[in-house]
Amino acid sequence: MGETVIKTDKLTKRFGDFIAADEITFEVEKGEIFGFLGANGAGKTTAMRMLCGLSIPSSGSATIAGFDVYKQTEQIKRNIGYMSQKFSLYEDLTVIENIKFFGGIYGLTDLQIKTKSDELLHNLGLKQEAKKLVASLPLGWKQKLSFSVAVLHEPKIVFLDEPTGGVDPVTRRQFWDLIYNAADRGVTIFVTTHYMDEAEYCNRISLMVDGKIKALDTPRNLKNTFGVETMDEVFYKLARGAKRGD
Amino acid sequence: MEAAVIVKDLTKVYGETTAVDVVSFSVNQGEIFGLIGPDGAGKTSIFRVLTTLLLPDGGSATVDGFDVVKDYSQIRSRVGYMPGKFSLYQDLSVEENLNFFATLFNTTIKENYHLIKDIYVQLESFKTRRAGKLSGGMKQKLALCCALIHKPTVLFLDEPTTGVDPVSRKEFWEMLKQLKAQNITIVVSTPYMDEANLCDRIALIQGGKLLSVNTPGNIIKAYPDQLYAIKADNMHALLKILNGYDEVLASYAFGEFAHASFKNKAVDLEGVKSYLTKKDLTGLELKKTGATIEDSFIKLLKD
Numbered sequence: 001m002g003e004t005v006i007k008t009d010k011l012t013k014r015f016g017d018f019i020a021a022d023e024i025t026f027e028v029e030k031g032e033i034f035g036f037l038g039a040n041g042a043g044k045t046t047a048m049r050m051l052c053g054l055s056i057p058s059s060g061s062a063t064i065a066g067f068d069v070y071k072q073t074e075q076i077k078r079n080i081g082y083m084s085q086k087f088s089l090y091e092d093l094t095v096i097e098n099i100k101f102f103g104g105i106y107g108l109t110d111l112q113i114k115t116k117s118d119e120l121l122h123n124l125g126l127k128q129e130a131k132k133l134v135a136s137l138p139l140g141w142k143q144k145l146s147f148s149v150a151v152l153h154e155p156k157i158v159f160l161d162e163p164t165g166g167v168d169p170v171t172r173r174q175f176w177d178l179i180y181n182a183a184d185r186g187v188t189i190f191v192t193t194h195y196m197d198e199a200e201y202c203n204r205i206s207l208m209v210d211g212k213i214k215a216l217d218t219p220r221n222l223k224n225t226f227g228v229e230t231m232d233e234v235f236y237k238l239a240r241g242a243k244r245g246d
Numbered sequence: 247m248e249a250a251v252i253v254k255d256l257t258k259v260y261g262e263t264t265a266v267d268v269v270s271f272s273v274n275q276g277e278i279f280g281l282i283g284p285d286g287a288g289k290t291s292i293f294r295v296l297t298t299l300l301l302p303d304g305g306s307a308t309v310d311g312f313d314v315v316k317d318y319s320q321i322r323s324r325v326g327y328m329p330g331k332f333s334l335y336q337d338l339s340v341e342e343n344l345n346f347f348a349t350l351f352n353t354t355i356k357e358n359y360h361l362i363k364d365i366y367v368q369l370e371s372f373k374t375r376r377a378g379k380l381s382g383g384m385k386q387k388l389a390l391c392c393a394l395i396h397k398p399t400v401l402f403l404d405e406p407t408t409g410v411d412p413v414s415r416k417e418f419w420e421m422l423k424q425l426k427a428q429n430i431t432i433v434v435s436t437p438y439m440d441e442a443n444l445c446d447r448i449a450l451i452q453g454g455k456l457l458s459v460n461t462p463g464n465i466i467k468a469y470p471d472q473l474y475a476i477k478a479d480n481m482h483a484l485l486k487i488l489n490g491y492d493e494v495l496a497s498y499a500f501g502e503f504a505h506a507s508f509k510n511k512a513v514d515l516e517g518v519k520s521y522l523t524k525k526d527l528t529g530l531e532l533k534k535t536g537a538t539i540e541d542s543f544i545k546l547l548k549d
Contacts, residue, residue, distance in 0.1 A: 040383060170544055173498050180482040196501070239412070
Protein backbone atom coordinates (compact mmCIF):
# COMPACT_ATOMS: atom_id res chain seq x y z
CA MET A 1 0.00 0.00 0.00
CA GLY A 2 1.19 3.49 -0.80
CA GLU A 3 0.87 6.58 1.29
CA THR A 4 -2.71 7.76 1.91
CA VAL A 5 -3.10 11.44 1.10
CA ILE A 6 -6.86 11.85 1.38
CA LYS A 7 -8.76 10.04 4.08
CA THR A 8 -12.40 10.74 4.94
CA ASP A 9 -14.64 9.00 7.45
CA LYS A 10 -18.41 9.64 7.41
CA LEU A 11 -17.76 13.19 6.25
CA THR A 12 -21.06 15.07 6.27
CA LYS A 13 -22.25 18.57 5.42
CA ARG A 14 -25.74 19.80 6.28
CA PHE A 15 -27.35 23.04 5.21
CA GLY A 16 -30.39 23.27 7.51
CA ASP A 17 -32.43 20.13 6.84
CA PHE A 18 -30.60 19.44 3.62
CA ILE A 19 -27.78 16.90 3.73
CA ALA A 20 -25.54 17.90 0.84
CA ALA A 21 -22.85 15.31 1.60
CA ASP A 22 -23.98 12.30 3.58
CA GLU A 23 -21.37 10.26 5.48
CA ILE A 24 -18.89 9.93 2.67
CA THR A 25 -15.95 7.64 3.39
CA PHE A 26 -13.02 6.97 1.10
CA GLU A 27 -9.24 7.06 0.80
CA VAL A 28 -6.97 8.21 -2.02
CA GLU A 29 -3.33 7.24 -2.36
CA LYS A 30 -0.32 9.28 -3.41
CA GLY A 31 0.00 9.55 -7.19
CA GLU A 32 -3.45 8.16 -7.79
CA ILE A 33 -5.83 9.67 -10.37
CA PHE A 34 -9.13 9.65 -8.55
CA GLY A 35 -12.31 10.43 -10.51
CA PHE A 36 -15.08 12.02 -8.48
CA LEU A 37 -18.26 11.55 -10.48
CA GLY A 38 -21.90 12.22 -9.87
CA ALA A 39 -25.06 13.74 -11.26
CA ASN A 40 -25.63 17.50 -11.07
CA GLY A 41 -26.56 18.31 -7.49
CA ALA A 42 -25.23 15.04 -6.07
CA GLY A 43 -23.00 16.93 -3.63
CA LYS A 44 -19.63 16.83 -5.43
CA THR A 45 -18.88 20.53 -5.08
CA THR A 46 -19.82 20.53 -1.39
CA ALA A 47 -17.56 17.55 -0.77
CA MET A 48 -14.73 19.10 -2.71
CA ARG A 49 -15.01 22.37 -0.78
CA MET A 50 -14.64 20.48 2.48
CA LEU A 51 -11.60 18.62 1.16
CA CYS A 52 -9.97 21.91 0.10
CA GLY A 53 -10.45 23.44 3.54
CA LEU A 54 -13.00 25.95 2.24
CA SER A 55 -16.01 24.61 4.11
CA ILE A 56 -16.08 23.14 7.64
CA PRO A 57 -17.88 19.78 7.80
CA SER A 58 -20.97 19.29 9.96
CA SER A 59 -19.72 15.91 11.19
CA GLY A 60 -17.33 13.09 10.37
CA SER A 61 -13.61 13.48 9.85
CA ALA A 62 -11.07 13.92 7.07
CA THR A 63 -7.39 14.54 6.63
CA ILE A 64 -5.86 16.02 3.48
CA ALA A 65 -2.11 15.54 3.05
CA GLY A 66 -2.14 14.67 6.76
CA PHE A 67 -3.94 17.86 7.82
CA ASP A 68 -7.28 18.03 9.58
CA VAL A 69 -10.19 19.63 7.67
CA TYR A 70 -11.54 21.26 10.86
CA LYS A 71 -8.40 22.72 12.41
CA GLN A 72 -5.68 22.90 9.77
CA THR A 73 -7.39 24.45 6.78
CA GLU A 74 -4.53 26.89 6.13
CA GLN A 75 -1.98 24.06 5.95
CA ILE A 76 -4.34 22.19 3.62
CA LYS A 77 -4.55 25.17 1.25
CA ARG A 78 -0.74 25.37 1.10
CA ASN A 79 -0.46 21.71 0.15
CA ILE A 80 -3.05 21.52 -2.58
CA GLY A 81 -3.62 22.99 -6.00
CA TYR A 82 -7.06 23.85 -7.35
CA MET A 83 -8.43 24.50 -10.78
CA SER A 84 -11.95 24.78 -12.09
CA GLN A 85 -13.37 25.71 -15.43
CA LYS A 86 -15.22 28.64 -13.90
CA PHE A 87 -12.29 30.26 -12.19
CA SER A 88 -8.71 29.67 -13.08
CA LEU A 89 -6.60 32.60 -14.23
CA TYR A 90 -6.84 36.38 -14.33
CA GLU A 91 -7.87 37.28 -17.87
CA ASP A 92 -6.52 40.82 -17.63
CA LEU A 93 -3.05 39.74 -16.59
CA THR A 94 -0.50 38.38 -19.03
CA VAL A 95 0.60 34.75 -18.99
CA ILE A 96 3.79 35.54 -17.10
CA GLU A 97 1.99 37.86 -14.66
CA ASN A 98 -0.44 35.08 -13.80
CA ILE A 99 2.41 32.66 -13.18
CA LYS A 100 4.20 35.18 -10.94
CA PHE A 101 1.00 36.04 -9.10
CA PHE A 102 0.05 32.45 -8.31
CA GLY A 103 3.65 31.54 -7.55
CA GLY A 104 3.66 34.35 -5.00
CA ILE A 105 0.33 33.28 -3.52
CA TYR A 106 1.64 29.73 -3.12
CA GLY A 107 4.71 31.10 -1.30
CA LEU A 108 7.43 30.37 -3.87
CA THR A 109 10.60 32.50 -3.81
CA ASP A 110 11.43 34.80 -6.71
CA LEU A 111 14.13 32.40 -7.83
CA GLN A 112 11.76 29.43 -7.71
CA ILE A 113 9.18 31.41 -9.68
CA LYS A 114 11.77 32.29 -12.31
CA THR A 115 12.92 28.69 -12.72
CA LYS A 116 9.39 27.28 -12.64
CA SER A 117 7.96 29.77 -15.10
CA ASP A 118 10.75 29.17 -17.65
CA GLU A 119 10.15 25.45 -17.36
CA LEU A 120 6.38 25.83 -17.63
CA LEU A 121 6.50 28.11 -20.68
CA HIS A 122 8.92 25.75 -22.37
CA ASN A 123 6.87 22.63 -21.65
CA LEU A 124 3.64 24.18 -22.88
CA GLY A 125 5.29 25.83 -25.89
CA LEU A 126 4.01 29.19 -24.67
CA LYS A 127 7.26 31.20 -24.79
CA GLN A 128 5.99 33.45 -27.59
CA GLU A 129 2.79 34.12 -25.67
CA ALA A 130 4.37 34.97 -22.29
CA LYS A 131 3.54 38.66 -22.55
CA LYS A 132 0.07 38.22 -24.02
CA LEU A 133 -3.06 38.73 -21.98
CA VAL A 134 -4.62 35.45 -20.87
CA ALA A 135 -7.94 36.72 -22.29
CA SER A 136 -6.46 36.47 -25.80
CA LEU A 137 -5.51 32.78 -25.51
CA PRO A 138 -7.71 30.00 -26.93
CA LEU A 139 -9.65 28.13 -24.24
CA GLY A 140 -7.58 24.98 -24.55
CA TRP A 141 -4.33 26.87 -23.88
CA LYS A 142 -5.92 28.63 -20.93
CA GLN A 143 -6.91 25.30 -19.44
CA LYS A 144 -3.42 23.82 -19.89
CA LEU A 145 -1.82 26.94 -18.45
CA SER A 146 -4.28 26.96 -15.59
CA PHE A 147 -3.45 23.35 -14.71
CA SER A 148 0.28 24.04 -14.86
CA VAL A 149 -0.18 27.02 -12.55
CA ALA A 150 -2.22 24.90 -10.12
CA VAL A 151 0.72 22.47 -9.77
CA LEU A 152 3.45 25.15 -9.86
CA HIS A 153 4.21 24.73 -6.15
CA GLU A 154 4.34 20.91 -6.50
CA PRO A 155 1.30 20.35 -4.26
CA LYS A 156 0.59 16.91 -2.82
CA ILE A 157 -2.88 16.94 -4.31
CA VAL A 158 -4.50 18.86 -7.12
CA PHE A 159 -8.28 19.27 -7.27
CA LEU A 160 -9.70 19.67 -10.76
CA ASP A 161 -13.36 20.63 -11.08
CA GLU A 162 -14.56 19.83 -14.61
CA PRO A 163 -11.28 20.99 -16.09
CA THR A 164 -12.03 19.99 -19.68
CA GLY A 165 -15.60 21.19 -20.21
CA GLY A 166 -16.07 22.58 -23.72
CA VAL A 167 -12.48 21.84 -24.78
CA ASP A 168 -11.83 20.28 -28.21
CA PRO A 169 -11.02 16.55 -28.38
CA VAL A 170 -7.34 17.03 -29.23
CA THR A 171 -6.69 19.57 -26.46
CA ARG A 172 -8.69 17.44 -24.02
CA ARG A 173 -6.20 14.63 -24.62
CA GLN A 174 -3.21 16.93 -24.28
CA PHE A 175 -4.71 18.03 -20.99
CA TRP A 176 -4.85 14.43 -19.82
CA ASP A 177 -1.17 14.02 -20.76
CA LEU A 178 -0.45 16.81 -18.28
CA ILE A 179 -2.53 14.99 -15.67
CA TYR A 180 -0.71 11.68 -16.30
CA ASN A 181 2.68 13.39 -16.08
CA ALA A 182 1.80 15.08 -12.79
CA ALA A 183 0.56 11.75 -11.40
CA ASP A 184 3.84 10.11 -12.48
CA ARG A 185 5.68 12.75 -10.43
CA GLY A 186 3.63 11.66 -7.40
CA VAL A 187 0.99 14.40 -7.45
CA THR A 188 -2.40 13.01 -6.49
CA ILE A 189 -5.15 14.00 -8.90
CA PHE A 190 -8.72 14.48 -7.72
CA VAL A 191 -10.88 15.21 -10.75
CA THR A 192 -14.55 15.69 -11.63
CA THR A 193 -15.80 15.34 -15.19
CA HIS A 194 -18.95 14.78 -17.23
CA TYR A 195 -16.98 13.04 -19.99
CA MET A 196 -17.29 9.34 -19.38
CA ASP A 197 -14.29 8.48 -21.55
CA GLU A 198 -12.22 10.52 -19.10
CA ALA A 199 -13.61 8.43 -16.24
CA GLU A 200 -11.77 5.53 -17.92
CA TYR A 201 -8.45 7.35 -17.54
CA CYS A 202 -8.79 7.41 -13.74
CA ASN A 203 -7.23 4.72 -11.54
CA ARG A 204 -10.35 4.64 -9.40
CA ILE A 205 -13.77 6.26 -9.55
CA SER A 206 -16.30 7.19 -6.94
CA LEU A 207 -19.85 7.92 -7.98
CA MET A 208 -22.05 10.13 -5.84
CA VAL A 209 -25.84 10.05 -5.92
CA ASP A 210 -28.01 12.25 -3.65
CA GLY A 211 -25.17 13.06 -1.28
CA LYS A 212 -23.92 9.49 -0.83
CA ILE A 213 -21.08 7.58 -2.46
CA LYS A 214 -22.91 4.79 -4.27
CA ALA A 215 -19.93 3.08 -5.87
CA LEU A 216 -16.17 3.21 -5.60
CA ASP A 217 -13.78 1.03 -7.58
CA THR A 218 -11.56 0.86 -10.65
CA PRO A 219 -13.39 1.54 -13.95
CA ARG A 220 -12.85 -2.10 -14.93
CA ASN A 221 -14.34 -3.50 -11.73
CA LEU A 222 -17.29 -1.12 -11.87
CA LYS A 223 -18.13 -2.28 -15.39
CA ASN A 224 -17.84 -5.90 -14.30
CA THR A 225 -19.96 -5.34 -11.20
CA PHE A 226 -22.77 -3.79 -13.21
CA GLY A 227 -22.32 -6.15 -16.14
CA VAL A 228 -21.96 -3.38 -18.72
CA GLU A 229 -19.46 -2.37 -21.40
CA THR A 230 -18.96 1.33 -20.76
CA MET A 231 -18.68 3.80 -17.88
CA ASP A 232 -21.57 5.67 -19.44
CA GLU A 233 -23.83 2.72 -18.68
CA VAL A 234 -22.45 2.43 -15.13
CA PHE A 235 -23.25 6.09 -14.58
CA TYR A 236 -26.69 5.68 -16.06
CA LYS A 237 -27.52 2.66 -13.90
CA LEU A 238 -26.47 4.39 -10.71
CA ALA A 239 -27.58 7.95 -11.27
CA ARG A 240 -30.86 7.31 -13.07
CA GLY A 241 -32.66 6.97 -9.75
CA ALA A 242 -31.29 10.25 -8.39
CA LYS A 243 -33.89 12.38 -6.68
CA ARG A 244 -31.91 15.60 -6.51
CA GLY A 245 -31.06 18.10 -9.23
CA ASP A 246 -28.54 20.88 -8.72
CA MET B 247 -39.21 22.05 -49.96
CA GLU B 248 -37.26 25.16 -49.11
CA ALA B 249 -34.54 24.87 -46.50
CA ALA B 250 -35.42 26.20 -43.04
CA VAL B 251 -32.04 27.86 -42.67
CA ILE B 252 -29.59 28.87 -45.39
CA VAL B 253 -26.20 30.25 -44.44
CA LYS B 254 -23.97 31.51 -47.23
CA ASP B 255 -20.36 32.66 -46.81
CA LEU B 256 -21.21 34.00 -43.37
CA THR B 257 -18.44 35.95 -41.67
CA LYS B 258 -18.28 37.65 -38.28
CA VAL B 259 -15.25 39.56 -37.08
CA TYR B 260 -14.51 40.97 -33.62
CA GLY B 261 -11.50 43.26 -33.82
CA GLU B 262 -8.64 41.01 -34.91
CA THR B 263 -10.54 37.79 -34.29
CA THR B 264 -12.50 36.18 -37.09
CA ALA B 265 -15.11 34.27 -35.11
CA VAL B 266 -17.00 32.98 -38.15
CA ASP B 267 -14.95 32.55 -41.29
CA VAL B 268 -16.91 32.22 -44.57
CA VAL B 269 -19.29 29.56 -43.32
CA SER B 270 -21.98 27.99 -45.53
CA PHE B 271 -24.55 25.32 -44.72
CA SER B 272 -28.29 24.77 -44.85
CA VAL B 273 -30.77 23.11 -42.55
CA ASN B 274 -33.73 21.17 -43.95
CA GLN B 275 -37.19 21.61 -42.56
CA GLY B 276 -38.00 19.29 -39.70
CA GLU B 277 -34.47 18.05 -39.10
CA ILE B 278 -32.26 18.17 -36.05
CA PHE B 279 -29.10 19.90 -37.18
CA GLY B 280 -26.09 19.90 -34.86
CA LEU B 281 -23.24 22.40 -34.74
CA ILE B 282 -20.53 20.35 -33.09
CA GLY B 283 -17.38 22.00 -31.85
CA PRO B 284 -15.45 23.24 -28.83
CA ASP B 285 -15.80 26.58 -27.03
CA GLY B 286 -14.61 29.42 -29.20
CA ALA B 287 -15.40 27.59 -32.46
CA GLY B 288 -17.92 30.26 -33.49
CA LYS B 289 -21.14 28.42 -32.66
CA THR B 290 -22.69 31.17 -30.55
CA SER B 291 -21.87 33.87 -33.12
CA ILE B 292 -23.67 31.84 -35.80
CA PHE B 293 -26.68 31.43 -33.52
CA ARG B 294 -26.78 35.13 -32.75
CA VAL B 295 -26.66 36.07 -36.42
CA LEU B 296 -29.43 33.59 -37.24
CA THR B 297 -31.62 34.90 -34.42
CA THR B 298 -30.98 38.48 -35.68
CA LEU B 299 -29.20 39.57 -32.50
CA LEU B 300 -25.93 40.21 -34.31
CA LEU B 301 -25.23 41.66 -37.74
CA PRO B 302 -22.95 39.64 -40.01
CA ASP B 303 -19.81 41.28 -41.42
CA GLY B 304 -19.98 39.28 -44.62
CA GLY B 305 -22.16 36.78 -46.41
CA SER B 306 -25.86 36.24 -45.89
CA ALA B 307 -28.36 34.03 -44.15
CA THR B 308 -32.05 33.31 -44.25
CA VAL B 309 -34.36 31.66 -41.75
CA ASP B 310 -37.68 30.38 -43.11
CA GLY B 311 -36.92 32.32 -46.27
CA PHE B 312 -36.47 35.62 -44.41
CA ASP B 313 -33.23 37.57 -44.54
CA VAL B 314 -31.49 37.93 -41.17
CA VAL B 315 -30.70 41.60 -41.78
CA LYS B 316 -33.70 42.94 -43.73
CA ASP B 317 -36.46 40.80 -42.30
CA TYR B 318 -35.36 40.62 -38.70
CA SER B 319 -38.78 41.32 -37.23
CA GLN B 320 -40.42 38.43 -39.11
CA ILE B 321 -37.64 36.12 -37.97
CA ARG B 322 -37.94 37.21 -34.35
CA SER B 323 -41.60 36.31 -34.22
CA ARG B 324 -41.05 32.91 -35.83
CA VAL B 325 -38.01 31.43 -34.11
CA GLY B 326 -37.37 30.17 -30.61
CA TYR B 327 -33.99 30.75 -29.03
CA MET B 328 -32.48 29.23 -25.94
CA PRO B 329 -29.14 30.92 -25.28
CA GLY B 330 -26.25 29.11 -23.62
CA LYS B 331 -26.56 31.30 -20.57
CA PHE B 332 -29.76 31.11 -18.51
CA SER B 333 -31.62 34.29 -19.41
CA LEU B 334 -35.09 34.09 -17.96
CA TYR B 335 -36.28 36.44 -15.24
CA GLN B 336 -34.89 35.06 -11.99
CA ASP B 337 -37.40 36.99 -9.86
CA LEU B 338 -40.45 35.80 -11.74
CA SER B 339 -42.00 32.45 -10.94
CA VAL B 340 -42.02 29.52 -13.36
CA GLU B 341 -45.57 30.32 -14.42
CA GLU B 342 -44.95 34.08 -14.66
CA ASN B 343 -41.96 33.58 -16.91
CA LEU B 344 -43.91 31.33 -19.23
CA ASN B 345 -46.88 33.70 -19.27
CA PHE B 346 -44.57 36.62 -19.98
CA PHE B 347 -43.05 34.95 -23.03
CA ALA B 348 -46.43 33.81 -24.30
CA THR B 349 -47.77 37.36 -24.00
CA LEU B 350 -44.74 38.85 -25.76
CA PHE B 351 -45.56 36.70 -28.75
CA ASN B 352 -49.29 37.45 -28.65
CA THR B 353 -50.29 34.01 -27.58
CA THR B 354 -51.34 32.16 -24.43
CA ILE B 355 -50.00 29.15 -22.57
CA LYS B 356 -53.28 27.40 -23.33
CA GLU B 357 -53.05 27.85 -27.08
CA ASN B 358 -49.79 25.97 -27.50
CA TYR B 359 -49.84 23.87 -24.37
CA HIS B 360 -49.64 20.66 -26.41
CA LEU B 361 -46.13 21.61 -27.48
CA ILE B 362 -44.71 21.97 -24.00
CA LYS B 363 -46.98 19.58 -22.11
CA ASP B 364 -44.49 16.72 -21.74
CA ILE B 365 -41.81 19.06 -20.44
CA TYR B 366 -44.02 21.36 -18.41
CA VAL B 367 -45.67 18.58 -16.37
CA GLN B 368 -42.25 17.99 -14.82
CA LEU B 369 -42.24 21.63 -13.68
CA GLU B 370 -45.86 22.00 -12.68
CA SER B 371 -45.34 21.27 -8.98
CA PHE B 372 -42.85 24.16 -8.87
CA LYS B 373 -44.90 26.63 -10.87
CA THR B 374 -44.98 29.24 -8.10
CA ARG B 375 -41.25 28.96 -7.43
CA ARG B 376 -39.00 31.78 -8.62
CA ALA B 377 -36.92 30.80 -11.64
CA GLY B 378 -33.74 31.82 -9.82
CA LYS B 379 -34.42 29.17 -7.17
CA LEU B 380 -34.78 26.26 -9.58
CA SER B 381 -32.18 23.51 -10.01
CA GLY B 382 -30.03 23.55 -13.16
CA GLY B 383 -32.06 20.82 -14.83
CA MET B 384 -35.34 22.57 -14.04
CA LYS B 385 -34.07 25.91 -15.34
CA GLN B 386 -33.12 24.22 -18.57
CA LYS B 387 -36.62 22.72 -18.93
CA LEU B 388 -38.28 26.06 -18.20
CA ALA B 389 -36.04 27.83 -20.72
CA LEU B 390 -37.03 25.26 -23.34
CA CYS B 391 -40.73 25.78 -22.55
CA CYS B 392 -40.33 29.56 -22.89
CA ALA B 393 -38.56 29.13 -26.23
CA LEU B 394 -41.41 26.92 -27.46
CA ILE B 395 -44.52 28.66 -26.20
CA HIS B 396 -45.12 30.68 -29.37
CA LYS B 397 -44.86 27.59 -31.56
CA PRO B 398 -41.67 28.52 -33.38
CA THR B 399 -40.92 27.06 -36.79
CA VAL B 400 -37.21 26.88 -36.03
CA LEU B 401 -35.77 26.30 -32.57
CA PHE B 402 -32.20 27.43 -31.83
CA LEU B 403 -30.59 25.77 -28.82
CA ASP B 404 -27.11 27.00 -27.94
CA GLU B 405 -25.27 24.38 -25.88
CA PRO B 406 -28.30 23.22 -23.91
CA THR B 407 -26.40 20.31 -22.36
CA THR B 408 -23.06 21.87 -21.44
CA GLY B 409 -22.09 21.02 -17.86
CA VAL B 410 -25.07 18.69 -17.59
CA ASP B 411 -24.56 15.15 -16.29
CA PRO B 412 -24.96 12.17 -18.68
CA VAL B 413 -28.38 11.13 -17.35
CA SER B 414 -29.93 14.60 -17.74
CA ARG B 415 -28.28 14.94 -21.15
CA LYS B 416 -30.02 11.77 -22.30
CA GLU B 417 -33.38 13.06 -21.04
CA PHE B 418 -32.89 16.35 -22.83
CA TRP B 419 -32.26 14.63 -26.16
CA GLU B 420 -35.40 12.55 -25.64
CA MET B 421 -37.33 15.84 -25.41
CA LEU B 422 -35.76 17.06 -28.65
CA LYS B 423 -36.81 13.90 -30.45
CA GLN B 424 -40.40 14.52 -29.41
CA LEU B 425 -40.25 18.10 -30.66
CA LYS B 426 -38.90 16.93 -33.98
CA ALA B 427 -41.93 14.66 -34.23
CA GLN B 428 -44.05 17.84 -33.99
CA ASN B 429 -42.30 19.12 -37.11
CA ILE B 430 -40.16 21.80 -35.47
CA THR B 431 -36.77 22.33 -37.08
CA ILE B 432 -34.06 22.23 -34.43
CA VAL B 433 -30.60 23.75 -34.70
CA VAL B 434 -28.57 22.71 -31.67
CA SER B 435 -24.94 23.19 -30.70
CA THR B 436 -22.88 21.02 -28.38
CA PRO B 437 -19.27 20.40 -27.44
CA TYR B 438 -20.11 16.73 -26.71
CA MET B 439 -19.13 14.61 -29.70
CA ASP B 440 -21.32 11.69 -28.58
CA GLU B 441 -24.42 13.85 -29.04
CA ALA B 442 -23.63 14.21 -32.74
CA ASN B 443 -25.14 10.77 -33.40
CA LEU B 444 -28.50 12.02 -32.18
CA CYS B 445 -28.68 14.65 -34.95
CA ASP B 446 -29.94 14.06 -38.49
CA ARG B 447 -27.05 16.07 -39.89
CA ILE B 448 -24.12 17.82 -38.32
CA ALA B 449 -21.53 20.47 -39.05
CA LEU B 450 -18.17 20.00 -37.36
CA ILE B 451 -16.77 23.41 -36.55
CA GLN B 452 -13.46 24.68 -35.19
CA GLY B 453 -11.83 28.11 -35.24
CA GLY B 454 -14.73 29.69 -37.14
CA LYS B 455 -14.46 27.22 -40.04
CA LEU B 456 -16.60 24.23 -40.93
CA LEU B 457 -14.58 21.03 -41.15
CA SER B 458 -17.38 18.90 -42.54
CA VAL B 459 -21.18 18.95 -43.02
CA ASN B 460 -22.99 15.65 -43.44
CA THR B 461 -25.00 12.97 -41.69
CA PRO B 462 -23.15 11.43 -38.73
CA GLY B 463 -23.18 8.11 -40.61
CA ASN B 464 -21.54 9.57 -43.71
CA ILE B 465 -18.90 11.42 -41.71
CA ILE B 466 -17.93 8.18 -40.01
CA LYS B 467 -17.97 6.31 -43.34
CA ALA B 468 -15.61 8.87 -44.84
CA TYR B 469 -12.98 8.13 -42.20
CA PRO B 470 -9.99 7.11 -44.33
CA ASP B 471 -7.97 4.79 -42.08
CA GLN B 472 -8.59 1.48 -40.35
CA LEU B 473 -8.62 2.12 -36.61
CA TYR B 474 -7.49 -0.33 -33.96
CA ALA B 475 -8.49 -0.31 -30.31
CA ILE B 476 -5.59 -1.23 -28.06
CA LYS B 477 -5.72 -1.82 -24.36
CA ALA B 478 -2.99 -2.31 -21.75
CA ASP B 479 -2.88 -2.28 -17.96
CA ASN B 480 -0.86 0.92 -17.99
CA MET B 481 -2.67 3.34 -20.29
CA HIS B 482 -0.17 6.18 -19.94
CA ALA B 483 2.76 3.92 -20.83
CA LEU B 484 0.81 2.51 -23.78
CA LEU B 485 0.07 6.00 -25.12
CA LYS B 486 3.71 7.05 -24.86
CA ILE B 487 4.93 3.90 -26.60
CA LEU B 488 2.38 4.18 -29.41
CA ASN B 489 3.38 7.81 -29.87
CA GLY B 490 6.99 6.84 -30.40
CA TYR B 491 6.24 3.79 -32.57
CA ASP B 492 7.40 4.21 -36.19
CA GLU B 493 4.58 2.18 -37.72
CA VAL B 494 1.88 4.33 -36.13
CA LEU B 495 0.11 6.99 -38.18
CA ALA B 496 -1.97 8.41 -35.34
CA SER B 497 -2.70 7.33 -31.78
CA TYR B 498 -4.57 8.81 -28.86
CA ALA B 499 -6.56 7.83 -25.80
CA PHE B 500 -10.14 6.81 -26.32
CA GLY B 501 -11.84 5.79 -23.08
CA GLU B 502 -10.61 2.43 -21.87
CA PHE B 503 -8.73 1.89 -25.15
CA ALA B 504 -6.18 3.77 -27.16
CA HIS B 505 -7.13 4.27 -30.79
CA ALA B 506 -4.39 3.86 -33.37
CA SER B 507 -4.05 3.76 -37.13
CA PHE B 508 -0.99 2.44 -38.94
CA LYS B 509 1.00 3.70 -41.92
CA ASN B 510 0.90 0.29 -43.54
CA LYS B 511 -2.68 -0.66 -44.44
CA ALA B 512 -1.78 -4.34 -44.22
CA VAL B 513 -0.33 -3.99 -40.76
CA ASP B 514 1.00 -7.14 -39.11
CA LEU B 515 -0.98 -7.24 -35.87
CA GLU B 516 1.14 -10.00 -34.36
CA GLY B 517 4.17 -7.82 -35.03
CA VAL B 518 2.53 -4.89 -33.29
CA LYS B 519 1.62 -7.07 -30.34
CA SER B 520 5.11 -8.44 -29.93
CA TYR B 521 6.58 -4.92 -30.22
CA LEU B 522 4.30 -3.72 -27.42
CA THR B 523 5.00 -6.82 -25.31
CA LYS B 524 8.72 -6.17 -25.64
CA LYS B 525 8.10 -2.73 -24.18
CA ASP B 526 6.91 -4.42 -20.98
CA LEU B 527 3.22 -3.70 -21.48
CA THR B 528 0.87 -6.18 -19.82
CA GLY B 529 -2.81 -6.97 -20.25
CA LEU B 530 -2.60 -6.27 -23.99
CA GLU B 531 -5.68 -6.43 -26.15
CA LEU B 532 -5.77 -5.40 -29.80
CA LYS B 533 -8.73 -5.34 -32.13
CA LYS B 534 -10.16 -3.61 -35.17
CA THR B 535 -12.63 -0.88 -34.40
CA GLY B 536 -14.82 1.58 -36.28
CA ALA B 537 -14.35 5.33 -36.23
CA THR B 538 -16.68 7.57 -34.25
CA ILE B 539 -17.52 11.24 -34.74
CA GLU B 540 -14.82 12.09 -32.20
CA ASP B 541 -12.22 10.16 -34.24
CA SER B 542 -13.34 12.03 -37.35
CA PHE B 543 -13.11 15.36 -35.54
CA ILE B 544 -9.60 14.58 -34.33
CA LYS B 545 -8.55 13.54 -37.82
CA LEU B 546 -9.99 16.71 -39.36
CA LEU B 547 -8.32 18.90 -36.73
CA LYS B 548 -4.93 17.36 -37.41
CA ASP B 549 -5.15 17.61 -41.19
